[in-house]
Amino acid sequence: MDRGIQIPAIQQPVIEGAMEFAGAHLHRGESVAIAGRNGAGKTVLLKALLYKMKKNIGWVSNYREPFLDMRVQEVIEIAQMNQTLIKTEHILKSFSLINLRNHGVNVLSDGEFMRLMLARVTAQDPEVFLLDEPDAHLDFYYKQELKSIVQDWLNNGKVVIYSTHDEQWVRSAGQLWWVENGRVNKEEAAHFEFRKIGNR
Amino acid sequence: MQNISPSNIFIRLSTSVLAVLLLLVLSLLYGSAGWSWELEYWSSAIFWELRLPRSLMALLSGAGLALAGYWMQLLFKNPLASPSVLGVTNGASLGVAFVTMAAQQIWGYNFPELTLLAAFAGAMAVLFLLALVRVRLNNLTSLLIFGVMLGHLAGALETIFQRAAARNDLPNLIYWSMGSFSKVSMPQVIWLLLCLVVVIIIVARKHRSIDVFSLGERIAVSMSVSPNGVSNVLIFCAGLLTAVITAFCGPIAFIGLAAPHLAKLWWPYRTQLRLIPAVAITGMFIALFCDVVARFMDLPINAITSLIGAPWVMWWLYQNKTQRHG
Numbered sequence: 001m002d003r004g005i006q007i008p009a010i011q012q013p014v015i016e017g018a019m020e021f022a023g024a025h026l027h028r029g030e031s032v033a034i035a036g037r038n039g040a041g042k043t044v045l046l047k048a049l050l051y052k053m054k055k056n057i058g059w060v061s062n063y064r065e066p067f068l069d070m071r072v073q074e075v076i077e078i079a080q081m082n083q084t085l086i087k088t089e090h091i092l093k094s095f096s097l098i099n100l101r102n103h104g105v106n107v108l109s110d111g112e113f114m115r116l117m118l119a120r121v122t123a124q125d126p127e128v129f130l131l132d133e134p135d136a137h138l139d140f141y142y143k144q145e146l147k148s149i150v151q152d153w154l155n156n157g158k159v160v161i162y163s164t165h166d167e168q169w170v171r172s173a174g175q176l177w178w179v180e181n182g183r184v185n186k187e188e189a190a191h192f193e194f195r196k197i198g199n200r
Numbered sequence: 201m202q203n204i205s206p207s208n209i210f211i212r213l214s215t216s217v218l219a220v221l222l223l224l225v226l227s228l229l230y231g232s233a234g235w236s237w238e239l240e241y242w243s244s245a246i247f248w249e250l251r252l253p254r255s256l257m258a259l260l261s262g263a264g265l266a267l268a269g270y271w272m273q274l275l276f277k278n279p280l281a282s283p284s285v286l287g288v289t290n291g292a293s294l295g296v297a298f299v300t301m302a303a304q305q306i307w308g309y310n311f312p313e314l315t316l317l318a319a320f321a322g323a324m325a326v327l328f329l330l331a332l333v334r335v336r337l338n339n340l341t342s343l344l345i346f347g348v349m350l351g352h353l354a355g356a357l358e359t360i361f362q363r364a365a366a367r368n369d370l371p372n373l374i375y376w377s378m379g380s381f382s383k384v385s386m387p388q389v390i391w392l393l394l395c396l397v398v399v400i401i402i403v404a405r406k407h408r409s410i411d412v413f414s415l416g417e418r419i420a421v422s423m424s425v426s427p428n429g430v431s432n433v434l435i436f437c438a439g440l441l442t443a444v445i446t447a448f449c450g451p452i453a454f455i456g457l458a459a460p461h462l463a464k465l466w467w468p469y470r471t472q473l474r475l476i477p478a479v480a481i482t483g484m485f486i487a488l489f490c491d492v493v494a495r496f497m498d499l500p501i502n503a504i505t506s507l508i509g510a511p512w513v514m515w516w517l518y519q520n521k522t523q524r525h526g
Contacts, residue, residue, distance in 0.1 A: 050422055059422030064389045065415065067277045070470040078471065079423070102204055102468065125425065 005128060005159045010048045013099035015042035018182040024175075028157040031150065033170045033189055035163070036159055036179035040073060042163040045131050049161070050129060053128065058121030058158075064113060072108070073101040079123040087123070095119035110137040118149060130154060131162035135169065147172075167194065204468045214465060216299075216481050220259075223488040227255040230495060237343045250382070257384045258491040259484050260392045262455055263403065266463070266483020267399070268438040269456025274414055275342050275434045282457035283442040285344060286330060286435070287351035288323045292446040293377060294354040294361075295322025300372035301365035316447050323443030326350055330435065332503050340431060348513075366375075378500035379450040381491050388448050395444050399437040400476070406433050407472040454505040456512050458485040465516055 009023030019041055020060050026032065034042045043061070050059055071076075076091055077083050092098045095115050100108065106117060114137045121129060134150075150160055161170070170176055176189035229237055231251050241247055259324040268283035276285070279476045283289065295318035299311045311318075320360065330347060337343045362370065413430040420427045445452065459482045464470075467478035497504070 017291070047418070050418060054421075054424070056424055057422040059418055061418070063416070063418070065277065065419075067279060068415065069464070070414065071468070074411075074469070074471050075415065078415065104470075120419075126422075130422070 007049065007161075010045065010052060012044075012048050017041050019048050019184075020182060021045060021048070021177075021184040024186070026159045026175075028159065029154045030174040031154055031172075031176055032159075032160055032161040032175045032178060033164055033173035034161065034177045035165070035170050040179040041182045042179050042181070043132055045177075045184060046132050046161070046163060050130055055128075056124070056126040058124055058126045058129035058131075060114075060117045060121055060129070060134050062110065062114060062136050063132075064110075068105050069071050070105050071101070072097055072103055072105060075105060075116060075120055076123050079120045082123075091119050092122050097121075097193055108125045111142065112140055114138055115142060118146070122149070122153075127158060129158060129160045129162075131160065133165070135164065135166060213477075216466070216485065220481055220484050220488065223415050223485065223492060224255055224259060227258065227488055227492045228252065229494070230492065232495070232498070242290075249385075253384050253386050253389050254381045254491070255267065255488070256389045257392070257449065258381045258487045260389065260396060261381065261449055261452060262459070262483035262485070262487025263480040264392065264441040264445050264450055264483070265397055265456040265487070266459030266479045268441040269458075270460040270463075270475075270479045271403075271434045271438040272456070273460055275438075276340060276409070276433055278344075279461065280457070284451065284456070286347035286442075287349075287354060287440060288439050288442045289327045289446050289451045290351035290354035290358075291318040292323040292443065293373075293451060294358050295319050295372050296324075296376050297358040297361040300376075300420060301369045302371060304359045304366060304371060305364060310369055310372075310438070315372070317471070319450075320443060320447035323446055326354070327435075327439040327443060330439070331432075334435070338428065363391075365366030370498065372414075376450045377502075379452045379502040380507075381449055381487075381501060384448050392444055392448065395440055395510075399441055402433060403433075403437055403472060403476070409432070447503075451502070452505065453502045454509045455483055455486050455490075458509050459486055461513060461517065463485070 004025055004027045007024040007026055010019050010021040012019040024032075031095065034045060036042050046061075050057060056113055066076060073088065073092065076088050076097075080087060089098070092101055096119065097112075097116060100112065105113065105116065114134070118134065129150075135146055150162075162173075164170060170189055173189045176187040176192050178185045178187045178192070183190055228247070228251050229235055231246065231254075235244055236244075236246065242313070247394045265283055266321075269281070269322055272283060272285055275281070296315050299314045299318040301310065304310050329350065333346060334343065340519040362373070379479060394518070409420075409425045409430050410433070411426055412423050412425045417427045420430070442456075460479050463475070463478040463482040466482075467475065468473055469478070486509060490501055490508060493499075493508065494504045
């Protein structure tokens with residue numbers, strides 16, 4: 001049975017930015033795009049959800065931990081609850097990281113690092129994914145790849161919430177959460193008119 | 201890319217263990233009484249009461265300081281962190297300054313025989329204070345600065361004690377702060393071994409959480425690992441090792457800072473369970489090597505660790521620059 005996933009409400013005074021969000025109930029296999037102008041609070045919302053939900057979550061952002069000193073393969077191994085060599089190999093191959101497996105994470109380019117983070121959450125296999133601008137840094141080819149990766153997750157009954165500045169990504173989402181001044185408005189993704197927003 | 205075929209790893213590991221064993225034998229054979237390998241030497245007091253405790257203490261302190269330094273670097277995500285950043289070493293120093301100098305002003309008598317106890321009490325007092333403020337200081341950077349400030353505070357009090365002390369009392373503290381593996385007894389070696397075992401068991405039980413923590417705070421939260429929990433474990437383990445070693449041997453410089461970096465140069469793995477042995481072995485090697493040189497040249501251990509160690513690390517980094525960041 002599809003019991004769906006409850007996304008908690010957020011009432012956050014100004015700690016790392018004020019945020020007001022009524023919560024939501026998402027079906028399995030449903031995706032949400034978080035969009036809004038620069039500084040509207042997209043990342044604040046994602047972070048608040050991460051800390052509030054307190055469970056196994058696939059968290060991807062383009063923040064790179066300074067002095068992170070680990071090999072590519074080890075990052076994938078750490079992310080798996082029951083690690084097997086076959087599964088690690090499979091994930092490394094499907095994200096084209098197999099030739100980088102023994103490289104230190106610190107020598108990866110931003111795009112390679114993003115691919116590693118996506119591979120990591122795939123290995124982690126959570127119910128809910130929170131992605132903060134996952135398409136940033138990816139080249140044309142991997143942007144297309146990312147679409148099919150996300151589609152795979154959705155087909156497996158996961159819930160994917162991502163922030164994006166890409167209109168195409170907004171249109172293909174099941175829901176749009178438009179963030180403005182620390183408030184979240186639920187809009188229809190397919191017919192939302194960006195032009196109305198204008199310059200305010 | 202490093203070659204990490206199983207046979208290559210085995211060769212590296214066995215070579216390093218062999219090197220440590222070789223140094224251990226060398227350090228047992230040589231001392232202030234010269235070379236000794238006759239049959240009766242192995243049952244003499246020189247062997248059992250002087251050289252064996254000294255060599256074992258160098259071995260275990262090297263491992264302990266290297267691990268403490270590694271965990272501090274991992275906790276603060278700072279390659280310059282060392283066991284002394286939390287102010288634990290300065291706390292120990294202040295304790296020693298108190299019983300060897302300030303006690304004179306208060307009770308009219310000094311207690312140099314209480315040096316060990318005072319050093320341990322001072323170190324534990326700093327650790328306890330850190331634990332108290334930890335509840336409010338959620339931010340690791342704040343905690344780091346707090347620790348460094350505690351160290352400065354203890355250093356200032358120490359200077360005041362020194363200024364007020366009688367001239368005859370000064371050498372006690374100065375000799376203590378040079379560090380030494382030679383003033384230890386067998387029971388102390390066993391105490392340190394016990395602490396090491398306890399700390400390694402704690403870390404081994406938490407190894408996955410620590411690995412996840414090293415990926416970053418938010419990733420840790422997303423994988424149901426409490427960043428605060430992991431930091432407390434690391435602070436306790438590193439703090440306890442530093443406190444015990446500093447109490448027994450004085451503030452040993454450099455090993456805790458350099459050993460983790462050197463270990464990473466010859467060892468490819470980075471997860472807790474796989475890196476800890478390499479860090480410990482590297483610490484043992486540096487401590488034993490410096491102790492052997494200190495015996496040959498009759499110099500204090502702290503002068504040797506930095507004099508040999510600093511140029512060595514500089515050379516290694518210079519040589520490996522392109523490999524590490526290429």
